[in-house]
Amino acid sequence: MPHPPTCAQAGGTMAQTDVLLTKQPAPQTVPACELPPKLYDVARNTGAYTSSGLATAGFRTAKYLVDEWFQNCYAHYHQAFADRDQSERQRHESLQLAAETQTLAQRTQEDSTRKVGERLQDMHCWKSELQHEVDELVAETDRLLDQKQRLESSLDATAVPFSIATDNLQCRERRQHPDLVRDYVEMELLKEAELIRNIQELLKRTIMQAMNQIRMNLEQKETCEMDWSDKVEAYNIDETCGRYHNQSTEVQFYPHSTKLEESASTSETWAKFTQENLCRAERERLASVNLRGLIDCILRDIAEDLRLQCDAVNLAYGRRCEELEDTRFKLKQHLHKTLCEITDQEHNVAALKQAIRDKEMPLKVAQTRLYQRSHRPNVELCRDNAQFRLVSEVEELNMSLMALREKLLEAEQSLRNLEDTRMSLEKDIAVKTNSLFIDRQKCMTHRARYPTILQLAGYQ
Known part of the structure; x- marks a missing residue:
């Protein structure tokens, strides 16, 4: 395929065209939409140069003039030159635009990367x-x-x-x-x-x-x-x-990828x-x-x-x-003393009873004497000193027996009181022993299982 002429060649062609233009007469201006007047006359077979001879009938047709032929050639030369010049200008612009877009695309890609x-x-x-x-x-x-x-x-x-x-x-x-x-x-x-x-x-x-x-x-x-x-x-x-880069094989066109989603967030x-x-x-x-x-x-x-x-x-x-131990100890001491006193009081009661029994025989003797002397005859039934003494003896013995019996009753009552006190003391001691057993043996022994401070703090 022949290459298009360069600018120098295009200039030489224009020089030759100018020489030809100087040698040939200047063409007449023809309206773009009408035939030249001469051709028009020829076509109508009228005018100064018309001929109606039969000898030239086969050659007299509607033809262009020489000037028109040259003008047509010059028009083609000019159009060819103008197209080549525009093409060359477009090529330079295309090369420049391609280089600029390549640089812009590379710079944009680098900036995007x-x-x-x-x-x-x-x-x-x-x-x-x-x-x-x-x-x-x-x-x-x-x-x-x-x-x-x-x-x-x-x-x-x-x-x-x-x-x-x-x-x-x-x-x-x-x-x-x-x-x-x-x-x-x-x-x-x-x-x-x-x-x-x-x-x-x-x-x-x-x-x-x-x-x-x-x-x-x-x-x-x-x-x-x-x-x-x-x-x-x-x-x-x-x-x-x-x-991704320009040589990546997995890239392809996504025309609608530039559309932003409505739910997309901002930076x-x-x-x-x-x-x-x-x-x-x-x-x-x-x-x-x-x-x-x-x-x-x-x-x-x-x-x-x-x-x-x-x-x-x-x-x-x-x-x-x-306190319970001390109280129980004191109660035991009182119980011991009470038991000793009970023993002594029992001995006292026995002694009083023996004393009462000891007074019964003298009383019997004195009363027997008085009874026997009451049987004396007549005047012998005399209130003599012996009689008075026996009477007083009986009275003294009765008073002694009365006093001994009263004291015996008091001793027996005291003994009963001591027994009640002993029972109360023994019961109170048993209560204190039970309380000590509950507090010491039951409660305090159970409290030995109390958790340590670490267990209470949550440590295993």
Whole structure:
């Protein structure tokens, strides 16, 4: 295929055309839509040069003039030159436009790749922050779960002290009168039972609060994980997009990909969304940390309060047992003395009875004498000194017997009183022994199972 003439060749052609134009006469101007006048005349076979001879009939047809022929050639030359010049100008413009668009496309692609890289860095930073916050939430939730386990262990541990306190109160209800008193031991036991009930209610409320906080932590963790998962997926997509180049084989046309979705977020809302997730997660994590600190204080105070109350109850038991022991010891001493006095009084009663028996024979003798002397005859029945002495002797003996019998009655009554006192003392000693057995053997032995301060604090 022949190449189009260059500018130099086009210039030479124009020079030759100018030479020809100087040698030939100037063509006449012909209207674009009409035939030349001469041709018009020839066609009509009229005018100055018309001929109607039969000899020229075969050659006289409607033909162009020479000037018209040259003019037509010149028109073709000019049109060819104009088309070549326009084509050459278009080629230069096309080459320049192709180079400019190539440079623009390369620069735009590099800028887009750089923007994608910056986006990857931003997503990596936020993804790292989310991952760090998720790890912190997981660790904090595990620590809070441990604290919740401590609360549950402490709540279980309070069941033993409450059982001990109620059992002690029930056991002390089996004390006998007059030891069935509302002493300071019972008051301390009632305080202990009330304290344990209040502690159990506090522990239950704290466990519910810990469960709610754990639920909030898990919700924020799930939110951060979903955000992290979305960012990982977007990161992988952008990373794949960042590796695309003009020689990639998996690229193709997507004419409608430039259309933005109505639900698409902006850079500000995108960053604000993740920042709000991180803020909420951090807020819940700090609330969890504060709750753990509160749980530590609660468990420590609970353990200290229960142990202090336990010591107070044990001290009250010790004091009460000492009082009971001292009272029983004194009662035993009084019982021993009472028994000795009973023995002496029994001997006294026996002696009085013997003394009464000893007075009966002299009385019999004196009364017999008086009876026999009453049988004296006539004047011999005389009130002599012997008679008066016998009468006075009988009266003295009767008075002595009366006094001895009264003293015997008093001694027997005193003996009965001593026996009643002995029975009362023995009963009181038995009551004190029973009270000591309940307080020392039942209650204090049961209180030896009281949990340690570590168990009350929730440690296994």
